[in-house]
Amino acid sequence: MRHNNIPIHSKNDFENMRLAGSLAALVLDSLYEKIVPGISTQEINDICHEIIVKNNAIPAPLNYKGFPKSVCTSVNHVVCHGIPSEKKILSEGDIVNVDVTVILNGWYGDSSRMFVAGKTNKKNFDLLKITYESLLIGIKEAKPGNHIGDIGSKIQKLAESNGYSVVRDFCGHGIGKEFHTPPSVLHFGEPGEGPKLEPGMFLTIEPMINLGGWQTKILNDGWTAVTKDKSLSAQFEHTIGITDQGNEIFTLSKNNTAFPINDV
Ligand code: MF3
Ligand code: CO
Ligand code: CO
Numbered sequence: 001m002r003h004n005n006i007p008i009h010s011k012n013d014f015e016n017m018r019l020a021g022s023l024a025a026l027v028l029d030s031l032y033e034k035i036v037p038g039i040s041t042q043e044i045n046d047i048c049h050e051i052i053v054k055n056n057a058i059p060a061p062l063n064y065k066g067f068p069k070s071v072c073t074s075v076n077h078v079v080c081h082g083i084p085s086e087k088k089i090l091s092e093g094d095i096v097n098v099d100v101t102v103i104l105n106g107w108y109g110d111s112s113r114m115f116v117a118g119k120t121n122k123k124n125f126d127l128l129k130i131t132y133e134s135l136l137i138g139i140k141e142a143k144p145g146n147h148i149g150d151i152g153s154k155i156q157k158l159a160e161s162n163g164y165s166v167v168r169d170f171c172g173h174g175i176g177k178e179f180h181t182p183p184s185v186l187h188f189g190e191p192g193e194g195p196k197l198e199p200g201m202f203l204t205i206e207p208m209i210n211l212g213g214w215q216t217k218i219l220n221d222g223w224t225a226v227t228k229d230k231s232l233s234a235q236f237e238h239t240i241g242i243t244d245q246g247n248e249i250f251t252l253s254k255n256n257t258a259f260p261i262n263d264v
Contacts, residue, residue, distance in 0.1 A: 006174055006181070006182050006183050007174060007176055007200075007201070008198060008199075008200035008201060009200045009202055009241070010200065013200075014248065016105060016106075017107055017176070017202060017239065017241055018250055019105070019107070019109075020057070020102055020104040020107040020109030020239075020250070021109040021239050021251040022109070023052070023057055023102045023104055023109055024102050024110065024239070025109075025251045025252055025253050025254060026254060027048050027051050028100055028111060028112075028253070029253055029254055029255060029257060030051060031047065031048075032115065032257055032260075035090065035096065035098075035115040035117055036117055036118065037091055037092045037094075037118045038089060038090065039089070039090050040084075040088060040090075041073035041082065041084040041085055041088040041090070042084045042085055042086040044071070044073050044084060045069050045084035048100055049071070052070065052100075055102075055104070057102040058102065058103040059101070060102065060103050060108055060110075060179055061101060066222075067081075069083055070084075072112075073096055073097070073098055073099075074099070074225075074235070075088060075090065075094055075095070075096045077230045078225065078233065079167055079170070079208050079210070079216050079235070080097070080167075080225050080235060081223045081225050082097075082224050083221060083223055090117035091117065092117060092118040093117065093118060093119065093120040093124070094116070094117045094120075095114055095115070095116055095117075095124055095128065095232065095234065096114070096115050096117070097113070097114050097115075097235045099235075099237065106177055107176065108178070108239075109251055110175055110204050110206075110237060110239045110251070111237050111238055111251035112236060112237040113236055113259075114128045114132075114234050114235070114259075115260055116128075116260045124232060125260075127164065127209065127232060128234050128259070130158065130164060130209065131164075131207060131209040131236055132258070132259055133158060134154075134155045134158045134159050134187075134207045135207055135237070137155060137158050138152070138154055138205045138207060139247060139249065140154070142203065142205065142247045143245070143246040143247060144197055144198055144242060144244065144246075145196065146196070147193060147195065147196050147197065148183055148184075148186065148193065148197070149186070149189040149190050149192055149193025151185060151205060152185070152186040152187050152188045152189035152193075152194075153190055155207045156188040156189065159207070159209045164209045164211060165209070166187050166188045166208070166209060166210075166214055167187070167208035167209070167210060167214055168186075169216045171184045171206075172184070172203060172204040172205045172237070173203070173204055174201065175203065175204055176202045182195075185203055185204065187206075187208070197242050198242060199242050199243055199244050200242065201242040202239065202241050202242075203239070203240055203242070204237055204239050204240075205237065205240065206235060207236070208233055208235040209233065209234055209235070210231050211233070212227060212231025212232075213227070213228065213229050215227070215228040215229070216228060238250070238251045238252075239251045
């Protein structure tokens with residue numbers, strides 16, 4: 001069933017999303033000890049790929065519209081869609097977003113988190129913290145009767161009041177048996193804007209927050225999105241389902257390590 005072209009899912013579908021979301025979380029949970037200075041983003045890709053296929057799932061990014069790898073790895077000023085590479089070796093203090101999407105029994109679970117190679121400085125760490133808080137504050141707004149714009153406006157307010165900017169060129173999305181469906185979940189805007197939320201909608205919320213300006217550009221590889229001013233960018237992503245009461249987060253960490261353990 002669809003409403004305004006937005007898929008509405010049944011109670012049974014929630015169980016499928018729990019399984020897909022849990023696997024995406026498990027993959028991310030496994031990375032904390034592994035992401036240290038000296039690791040390449042290709043190695044991060046291979047660790048994720050192996051866990052995904054071992055669990056009878058498919059890495060959704062691989063060959064998606066020609067994307068060549070199994071996860072996205074976005075380092076420092078890369079906003080999103082970074083392509084894992086043997087040549088990209090992490091240095092002490094680098095921050096990296098790993099974006100994992102699995103297809104399990106035909107259902108998509110999509111989640112990303114930030115990791116730090118070694119220790120980073122306070123300025124970078126604060127960006128990660130506010131970006132994570134902006135995801136949580138957005139999720140709080142995701143409930144029946146609210147609109148998509150309620151999510152984005154809260155995220156934008158928190159980011160901008162801390163002196164950061166919100167990326168405009170990429171957004172969250174509907175998800176379920178397809179990777180990307182309506183609605184577009186903007187991470188900025190005004191309360192009351194956009195489609196109304198209803199129980200049974202499955203969404204991702206995935207704010208990208210920059211230390212400098214919000215403008216981005218795509219590199220010649222056709223994928224890698226970077227900040228135009230080369231300022232640092234951070235992102236966290238959860239997949240959620242709208243329930244009668246509020247929402248359920250399908251991609252929660254199993255051991256509550258959704259945030260980098262290594263701080264300043
Ligand atoms: N996982 C990303 C998202 O949050 C999409 C990655 S598409 C890819 O929507 F092709 F770059 F992998
Ligand atoms: Co994602
Ligand atoms: Co997504």
